[in-house]
Amino acid sequence: MNHLPLIIKREYLTKVKNKSFIIMTVLSPLIMIALFALVAYLSQLNNNKERTISILDESGLLSNVFINTEHTKYNILSDISLEDAKQLVEENEEYGLLYIENRQHIFAIAKAIKFYSEDTPSLTLLSSLETKLEKKLTDLKLLEDGVDIEKLKSSETQIDIAQESFLGEQSSKTGNIMKLAFGGLAGYLLFMFIIIYGNMIMRSVIEEKTSRIIEVIISSVKPVQLMLGKIIGTSLAGITQFLIWMILGGVLLTVATTIFNIDLMQMQTSQQEIVQQAIENPDTNAQAQIIFNEFRSLPILNLIIAFVLFFIGGYLLYSSLYASVGAAVDNETDTQQFMMPILVPLILAVYVGIFTVIEDPHGTVSVVFSYIPFTSPVVMLMRIPFGVPIWEQLISLGLLIGTFMFTVWFAAKIYRVGILMYGKKPSYKDIYKWLKY
């Protein structure tokens, strides 16, 4: 008798009707948006603070570098000693004092610039000051050496290496970033999905054990069926939740941007700027064209099919392991020791994906990890936007399916025995023995 649909239905409905599931589904996007808004607000708050910085320029060369901005005011001091200046700054509760000592040589001046302040100054502020001073001093030095700055500036060339594959596909750096974003998103989505819903499966197995219903159920259905039903039912609930999050997230984002119309204005101006630039500058226009072409030339169909296949394969691989961990223990606190071997390859996959695929999507490390079944779903999904030959994908997928069948078999063995074991917390040795029961 095939009870799989019945089990899937029950697992799905119990998950979806569960109060905490509903609350999570509705609240998570709200909380995320609220968090983003809060962070945005806080950083704005931080930037909005007006700072006054006093400049004591004994060289007299650099005073005209400092132009007041919205958030930073410069107060140029003169005819005052350093000590007095420091005292003044402290009394006026200004942010700090930039002191430029007078020296003979421009390089000597550059070496002797100091910033005095009560607290450690902000790094961004310091580096912006440094950039300003460097630029001015470089210009001064060039002038001193008799170099025509105008000429120098006009002879500066910008290079943007155009990329083209042997098959004639054009690409660009922006395109690469887009590919990374696609791959990264797909890989990360899978990673998150495995962690969230793998845990959910594990908990639901433990629940059946602790409520002692398990023996009643498996006198009617095969444990493997129950396990697969659980995995599939929970995944469907997960997909439902993800879809709701996406829709809700989209709606909320629109609403939020409408409410905080400042953000919207900013977005509009920046968009307008881009559009204007594009019109003014034919180069950017061409660039946009390339990006658009590139988007179209992304192996979209391949990407979608691979995403679905690797997602399912990777998810089933890991979730069957989660289910067997749930079957092996009596309560959630005992799961810790068995979680490590599951989490390590998963995290490894994400790190390898992020670091080596960016570095070189077709390098040895990337390729090897996109074959190893425990890391391949994440790494391969990150590689595919960069163009992976179909045969490579097929080999990787074949290995994944083979391993998946093995882990399901393995998990089912542990599951079958584990669900009827109560009391003693099992060791790895016990679990090895179970395989032979």
Place this chain on the structure above:
Amino acid sequence: MKNALVTNSVSKNFGDFRALNNVSITVPKGSIFGLLGPNGAGKTTLIRIINQITMPDTGSVLLDDQPLQPHHIKDIGYLPEERGLYKTMKVGEQALYLAQLKGLSKAEAKKRLKYWFEKLEIGDWWNKKIQELSKGMAQKIQFVVTVLHQPKLLIFDEPFSGFDPINANLIKDEILQLREEGATVIFSTHRMESVEELCDDIALIHESNKILEGKLIDIKRQYKTNTFEVGLVANNEAQLTKIINDKFTISPAVYKSLNDELKLNIKLKENESSNDLLAFLTSNAQVNHFNELVPTVNDIFIQTVKNN
């Protein structure tokens, strides 16, 4: 087709541990079969093998003379000792789900559940969650779910635990009723008085081996000691005791009685009959109490397990 269930030399090992060693039992059709044994003897393993939860290493199981197959699941109803229900699921939904897993259609399951819920007067629990019910209440629902698909073979592991005497009696009557309707019942328990009351046949498993099996009455005959418990009234009890002691083997007896009387257990030899004893006693004293000591299942259990 005399036997509902037969196991032939069933053995099962868990690693180095032998949980069952060549266990053969025969459960006659329409009987209530007591599966007895100390804790950890292997009863649950045997029951799980019958339910196809565990596979035997060697040996075979025949249900209605057919080797056990997956489709037989719907012919068996099993109430495990370790039992429970989904805590957060509603009673009705849950019962429907479990019934459907046993192969009933949803409509049929609903109809039968209505019947049982009314019969056991639990109709208004339909929309309650299990966590709102007491343990005894949940047990009732488990019982209903076990018998709902009208299985030919029912297996109850400690069915009365958690029930008050009234509900235990209710369940007992239902079990007897199901037997009347043609079901065979395997009954595993440590409560010997229920075995005494309900079982036609028993098997005793001890340390993975079956050490005793048969009709309860035959086993009792086999274990009987030909001892009679008597209560006598006489003027001189000491003298009476001496007279009896000269002729028979006696020991003091303990039982509850309304009269003040001499209480003795008298053991007869093979060739002596109860009538001989009664005639002898009536000629010497007034006989208030005369009762053959039938070995209880409890005695048989303890004696057999100790001897093995």
